[in-house]
Amino acid sequence: MPEVSLVLRSTRVVTPEGIRPAAVAVAGERIAAVLPYGAELPRGAGVEDVGDHAVLPGLVDTHVHVNDPGRAEWEGFPTATRAAAAGGVTTLVDMPLNSLPPTTTVPHLRVKQDAARGRVHVDVGFWGGALPDNTGDLRALHEAGVFGFKCFLSPSGVPEFPELDREGLTASLTEIAGFGGLLIAHAEDAAALAGAPHRAGPAYADFLASRPRDAENDAVRTLVDAARRTGGRVHVLHLSSSDALPLLARARAGGLRVSAETCPHFLTLTAEEVPDGATEFKCCPPIRERANQDALWQALADGTVGCVVSDHSPCTADLKTPDFATAWGGISSLQLGLPAVWTEARRRGHGLDDVARWMSTAPAELAGLGTKGAVAAGRDADFAVVAPDEAFTVDPAHLHHRNRVTAYAGRTLYGVVKATWLRGRRIAGAGSTGQPTGRLLERNH
Template sequence: MEPGATVCAVRSQRVLCGDEIRPALILIKDGKIENILPGLDVGPSASAEVLDVGNRLVMPGIVDCHVHVNEPGRTTWEGYWTATRAAAAGGVTTIVDMPLNSIPPTTTVGNFREKIQAATGQCFVDTAFWGGVIPGNQLELRPMIQAGVAGFKCFLIHSGVDEFPHVSDSDLHTAMQQLRDTGSVLLFHAEREIQQPLGETGDPCEYSTFLNSRPDIMEMEAIRTVTQLCLQYQVRCHIVHLSSAQPLELIRAARQAGAPLTVETTHHYLSLSAEHIPSGATQFKCCPPIRGMANQEQLWAALKAGDIDMVVSDHSPCTPDLKQLDSGDFTEAWGGISSLQFGLPLFWTSACKRGFSLADTVRLLCQRTAQLCRLDNQKGSLRLGHDADLVIWDPEKEFEVTEGSIHHKNKLTPYLGKTLKGEVYTTIVRGRVVYKQGSFSQQPLGRHLLLSHGRTQASL
């Protein structure tokens, strides 16, 4: 069955149904899961064309709710065509696009319409959109909710781009008042500037110099602010890309006190460690920074304990020149890591060694991410009536990340040359094959997912 084909049924020896892996036949009608039959007999649907994938694993498509596509305005960094193909090649069937680093940023209804226009006809997977909170745009928030954004993102520190300024405490209180009782969610880049003692700055080509410039206390102080706001206003709050394990006790205490707070971490914090970053290897730079191995094990333990809710890519690409590869200067390089295509195997490569199951993978990469952006009524689970979004993959198969296999626009990534476990074979979005063994559907088959009154309305 070639890319672009409509699938009426998928049969496999290994279908992940809830917490159980068993032989099953998934029947698909009008892009939805019509039924999941135990065993492998087609039964009454004998006339339907069946995609038989043998022993490959079938599970819900990944929902990656933290992706910087950068279009319009910075399409040399990335764009919808390349980002969503990379997503499809990685078993990601839904992305949620961040309000920066596009120009204009998604901070007004007018800017949101520009973004939707830029994405139209270019998405190979389904795409939802975050709005942004910046100083002075509080009266745009409710209209953006009505227009269909999934929620909002703000920064408590310089965002890296001047057109998306960070907010003050006063801005946050104003935004919270607007978001109260809307059911929407506010996402926080949780770092705050702190006064650091003057001293030697160190060699800018050594990773430790950059790491020391963004200590754990920056995350701790920001998260202290977030937890207080969350408790005060009872507005859903979400901490993006937690890198430090130190604030976890603060997070636990806030939740126990009744804060509607969720937390994500990323594949790079779980897969990479400061001790193994070579001098001048600026492709490893991101903000907050990749920390040490002991911290990383604490993040894994927090995932297992449920203190961290989900894992995302935070795909944040740029052109190679912005990474300052020639000088190897970590202090000047753009901070962002490209990983959208490799999230599933990155997670599984490390998680399976730590006792995580495939059901855990679905919970952390599909279900919880869908819940965050209120897409869980149609995405992230193999349930009757849900969209037939499937990833078909081999969890045992190892492969090497090569430049030729990368589908995002700029091929720079810290994972180049690494061997990962878990190769994606086929990706299906709403019953259509969008990716199969290196090939894509001729036309983009993704839809825009615009939320209205708390639930999703798809638009072509």
């Protein structure tokens, strides 16, 4: 065993083999071994005994909109990554849009990396973007280290990131498949959205009607067909419609390389409880009904959906107008995803090992982050130390993201994050975060 500098000991360590008492030995930035709880500890190692607090692998959030540079007043790298650290997230992958410029060429990627360098509290990687006019840039972006390529099948909400039509989707996915890349897609069909009823005003029911399940279902069908024709690898982002689950299950059973994620807000919030005018609950696709939520939980249990990630998409408070038709769509939950999901998971009989699989292991595998996502020898020493039975009430004043608008305000959640460790160093604890020590990640490095 290499020279051990730290031992993190707990009666509840979440490992790939299950939850058990253990002593996690850390050498430098990596986990050297997961030892029995009562094992003789390496001489000279510092010991951090967290008692009955659970030790989870640091969360990996592959769906975060940082918006920096260009719209840093919405969210910036220092604030987003501080919120991540406070919430037990040790790695995030930033989306290519809502920043200016979008991450759609190698020079644009360098601008993004320069904005982040030296300012991040957790490790940060980047998605590239697939647009109608940048198919020729995709291979170079892949070689420059992006983890994959995001596209929209309907308008994105910002003019600099237009959607792909079916021909554009085929062209992009064919190119990406040619170099073994990954396409991640906002799956709402533009024609289905255009044909839905649209009514301005504060009524959530009207907004829900404007983003029907058929829009998601049709888009997922389009993506599955494209994966079948091109042999490409496709990931469905922020799945909301449970009606699309049988299609995904059949595609996976048939050997297609198609996967899907969902989000904390779809698993914990329901359309029935959204007050009119409460646009802090607005997101696209939307929060749907309770029965739909039950089906999403079942899909997590049976593996049809593999990942739970935040889709943290903040904005300035003035953009959350009381009109659902015009308010910015996005829910800020980077700091709260773990307790939100755990609160509902425990009620439904799931364990912390399930939560760790959905929120750390599976997202790490999606992005090819081979040293992240598990408390196991050889992995990065990234940990979230959590008091799973301790509850708190969400107070926006205690959140670290830049604009403290949240759909979770006033909710009582279980699972207090006591400390977060990144590569063997504590980066958050006791309500505060340290200096930014995160690194910029590239694919396969």
